[in-house]
Amino acid sequence: MKTCTKCIIPESVKGAEISEGLCTFCKTDQRHRQKSAMGKEALYRELKQPASAKYDCLVPISGGKDSSYVLYYLAKVLGLRVLAFFFDNGFICSFARENVQNMCGSMGVDLVIERATAYRLKQTQHALHAAKHLGRFVKVCGTCSNNLRTHSILAAKRQGIKHIVWGASDFEDSSTDYLRNEKLKQGNRDTWGTPGSERRKVWRALKLLFSGSPVGKLRAFYHGLYYMYYTVRDNLASGCMEGIRNYNPFLEVPFVGKGVQVHYFFDYIPYNPVQQVAELIKETGWRHPESREMRMDCMLHAFINYQHLCDNGITHDGFILAGLVRYGLMDRQTALVREAAAREGLAEECERIALELGVISLFRNWSTNKVVPPGQKCQPLL
Ligand SMILES: [Zn+2]
Numbered sequence: 014m015k016t017c018t019k020c021i022i023p024e025s026v027k028g029a030e031i032s033e034g035l036c037t038f039c040k041t042d043q044r045h046r047q048k049s050a051m052g053k054e055a056l057y058r059e060l061k062q063p064a065s066a067k068y069d070c071l072v073p074i075s076g077g078k079d080s081s082y083v084l085y086y087l088a089k090v091l092g093l094r095v096l097a098f099f100f101d102n103g104f105i106c107s108f109a110r111e112n113v114q115n116m117c118g119s120m121g122v123d124l125v126i127e128r129a130t131a132y133r134l135k136q137t138q139h140a141l142h143a144a145k146h147l148g149r150f151v152k153v154c155g156t157c158s159n160n161l162r163t164h165s166i167l168a169a170k171r172q173g174i175k176h177i178v179w180g181a182s183d184f185e186d187s188s189t190d191y192l193r194n195e196k197l198k199q200g201n202r203d204t205w206g207t208p209g210s211e212r213r214k215v216w217r218a219l220k221l222l223f224s225g226s227p228v229g230k231l232r233a234f235y236h237g238l239y240y241m242y243y244t245v246r247d248n249l250a251s252g253c254m255e256g257i258r259n260y261n262p263f264l265e266v267p268f269v270g271k272g273v274q275v276h277y278f279f280d281y282i283p284y285n286p287v288q289q290v291a292e293l294i295k296e297t298g299w300r301h302p303e304s305r306e307m308r309m310d311c312m313l314h315a316f317i318n319y320q321h322l323c324d325n326g327i328t329h330d331g332f333i334l335a336g337l338v339r340y341g342l343m344d345r346q347t348a349l350v351r352e353a354a355a356r357e358g359l360a361e362e363c364e365r366i367a368l369e370l371g372v373i374s375l376f377r378n379w380s381t382n383k384v385v386p387p388g389q390k391c392q393p394l395l
Pocket of ligand 1: 017018019020021035037038039339
């Protein structure tokens with residue numbers, strides 16, 4: 014199989030053609046090149062509150078590298094009064110949990126912890142059951158982004174905090190998001206929560222339901238209905254401020270119109286994960302599992318990686334690494350090593366997590382509609 018000689022994208026990635034050694038992304042991607050960071054003075058000016066305020070801003074932290082860096086930078090480098098906010102979705106890895114506790118403890122940052130409702134586990138279990146019958150993982154991340162947005166906004170309002178600093182970067186889009194947004198000439202954040210994005214989700218769900226075997230479809234539909242039921246229950250129980258839209262299981266909670274200002278950290282400070290991780294480790298004792306610095310905060314990420322690998326011949330992490338290589342933020346060899354580490358035992362990891370979550374023998378019933386690219390090690394465990 015051909016692989017791009019500049020980044021690490023193989024030709025099996027949807028929408029990536031390789032010619033003269035270069036993939037479509039390396040030839041056309043201009044998004045990150047056009048952006049220039051606004052700088053730390055601008056960030057400080059935006060966030061700094063009068064002395065009478067208890068906090069300057071709220072930082073949602075997952076224990077992963079990006080949000081941890083945001084917390085460290087604002088609290089230590091800029092010396093702002095930060096309130097850290099940790100949302101425990103029930104699937105957080107032990108490394109991430111310890112990072113949150115240790116960092117807040119050592120830097121003397123106040124920490125608020127909020128837990129997911131009991132519906133979140135039910136929702137994920139049904140998503141995994143549906144995956145068995147569909148032959149692919151869909152919606153395993155559930156309403157996590159919605160939960161995180163809702164609870165961050167509510168926590169900020171309760172504490173009278175005007176600014177939330179968000180640590181997500183555009184580098185983390187999946188290949189599907191990437192291609193769609195390239196076409197729309199917009200980033201993910203601009204389309205988040207718009208009626209258009211919700212319509213697309215309904216459309217994708219319908220398309221999925223009308224592919225595969227009839228018996229499998231019926232079973233998946235049964236679990237899909239439960240999934241939607243628990244999603245709505247979760248919206249209502251977590252205090253989601255979306256009114257009638259709470260009853261829409263395809264809901265995405267946008268930031269606009271919530272009375273809190275949200276800043277994207279990496280609009281101000283250039284994204285440089287390799288250097289930033291090194292700084293984090295040195296300055297705060299932040300830790301990660303070996304060769305796995307990315308998305309190590311949530312165990313459900315294994316399913317996303319696995320599905321991305323089956324669909325595209327590269328994991329979701331690998332797709333992000335390719336972007337870093339393209340922009341000179343990581344060397345190609347390191348990215349290849351990391352991608353190999355992400356693949357290593359991935360199917361077994363998915364099976365183990367599913368068992369832990371009470372969903373038995375995930376891969377055993379998988380039907381023939383599973384997409385396995387040639388030469389990939391992601392065969393079902395029989
Ligand atoms: Zn490339």
